[in-house]
Amino acid sequence: MRFEPGRRIDHFEIVEALGEGAYAESYKARDTEDGHLVVLKVPNPTLFADPQLFQRYRREADVVARLDHPNVTRSLDNGEHRTEPYLVLEYVDGENLRQRVAELGGRVPIETAIAWGRQLADALAYLHEHGVVHRDLKPENVLVTPEGSLRIMDFGTALLEGARRLTWRHLSESLGTPDYMSPEQIQGGRGDARSDVYSWGVLMYELLTGSPPFRGDNWLAAMAGHLQKTPASIRSTRPDVPPALEAVVMTAMRRYPEHRYQSARDIVRDLDHLDEIDPSAYDLSPEAPMGGIGVVDSTRRLWALVAIIAVSFLGIVAIIITVSVVAR
Numbered sequence: 413m414r415f416e417p418g419r420r421i422d423h424f425e426i427v428e429a430l431g432e433g434a435y436a437e438s439y440k441a442r443d444t445e446d447g448h449l450v451v452l453k454v455p456n457p458t459l460f461a462d463p464q465l466f467q468r469y470r471r472e473a474d475v476v477a478r479l480d481h482p483n484v485t486r487s488l489d490n491g492e493h494r495t496e497p498y499l500v501l502e503y504v505d506g507e508n509l510r511q512r513v514a515e516l517g518g519r520v521p522i523e524t525a526i527a528w529g530r531q532l533a534d535a536l537a538y539l540h541e542h543g544v545v546h547r548d549l550k551p552e553n554v555l556v557t558p559e560g561s562l563r564i565m566d567f568g569t570a571l572l573e574g575a576r577r578l579t580w581r582h583l584s585e586s587l588g589t590p591d592y593m594s595p596e597q598i599q600g601g602r603g604d605a606r607s608d609v610y611s612w613g614v615l616m617y618e619l620l621t622g623s624p625p626f627r628g629d630n631w632l633a634a635m636a637g638h639l640q641k642t643p644a645s646i647r648s649t650r651p652d653v654p655p656a657l658e659a660v661v662m663t664a665m666r667r668y669p670e671h672r673y674q675s676a677r678d679i680v681r682d683l684d685h686l687d688e689i690d691p692s693a694y695d696l697s698p699e700a701p702m703g704g705i706g707v708v709d710s711t712r713r714l715w716a717l718v719a720i721i722a723v724s725f726l727g728i729v730a731i732i733i734t735v736s737v738v739a740r
Contacts, residue, residue: 413429413432413439414454415437415454420444421452421454421496421498422494423443423444423445424441424500425441425444426439426440426441426452427439435455435459435466436453437453438454448503450488450500450501451502453472453499454496454497455469455497469568471570472499472570473489475570476499476501478542478544479539481535481539482561483563484538485564487500487501487502488500501565504557504565505558506563507555508551508552508556509528509551509554510551510552512556513551513619518622518623520619520620525616525657526683526686529616529661530684531562532615533612533677534676535562536605536608537675537679539570540605541677544570545605546567546608546611547569547570547603547608548568548570548611549564549592549608551618590631590638591627592611592615592624594606594607594669595638595668598635598639604669605675606673606674608676609676610664610672612664613661613664614665617643617646620646620653620657620661621649621650625644625665626638626643643665646658646661646662656687656689656690658691659691660689660694
């Protein structure tokens with residue numbers, strides 16, 4: 413981290429370092445003009461030499477500037493002149509969701525999970541209605557206040573409506589484990605609001621059971637789980653979970669986007685009326701692998717294609733040699 417406590421950046425005084433990400437360092441700072449605490453997100457010096465990382469930094473600045481929701485971190489940028497580039501975000505006193513869940517022993521009380529899930533779904537609905545897809549919803553990107561209010565943060569990989577597509581390679585370089593990524597994102601698609609719905613389902617599954625639905629020894633195994641496997645029933649691990657709540661979470665995690673909730677607003681509606689839901693109306697039966705092709709199968713088909721091309725090439729060479737010999 414470049415800045416020590418007490419260092420001044422314009423009219424902000426550094427209080428402490430909060431952490432370092434793929435493209436920026438985050439600091440708690442005090443605005444010396446009004447005394448309020450804020451978060452400064454300062455880009456790494458190498459950012460400007462990497463077009464992809466710089467695009468991610470600019471994307472977050474563009475996204476947060478247009479958002480105003482109680483469960484989404486707010487931008488405090490006012491367009492004032494600065495001596496160097498950085499983002500000014502609201503400071504939220506709390507910890508990330510991963511830390512809070514660990515303090516609760518890995519499983520969250522059902523009523524708490526419902527309350528948190530509703531806050532997140534309402535925030536996602538707001539984002540989607542304003543043309544923003546987060547694309548990286550996971551416990552580390554959710555803050556929890558002491559009062560139990562949640563804030564979605566880190567919009568570095570968010571997709572603005574009309575923005576150009578990012579490839580899986582560029583996403584994977586900064587996202588790490590794909591535990592919460594939708595199948596279509598893993599397969600290289602740009603994702604849409606239904607991708608966030610899937611990530612919401614995975615996160616809720618973990619809050620209720622204590623672990624994500626698909627785990628593996630490496631990222632490839634986790635990816636294959638999303639593409640090929642059916643998650644175990646939530647109630648098989650935790651029987652006290654209401655069947656209606658399980659139906660909502662499992663519906664959000666459908667492998668095909670068209671089979672999930674089409675809107676996070678629909679999730680909010682169902683969470684508000686769990687006592688009216690008939691779980692038998694929700695089909696929780698296993699689904700076939702996405703398009704019949706998982707990560708391993710895709711790799712095998714790739715090598716099969718290479719083999720076919722090689723054999724075809726050798727066949728053409730053999731024909732050419734034969735024709736040449738006959739001609740002589």
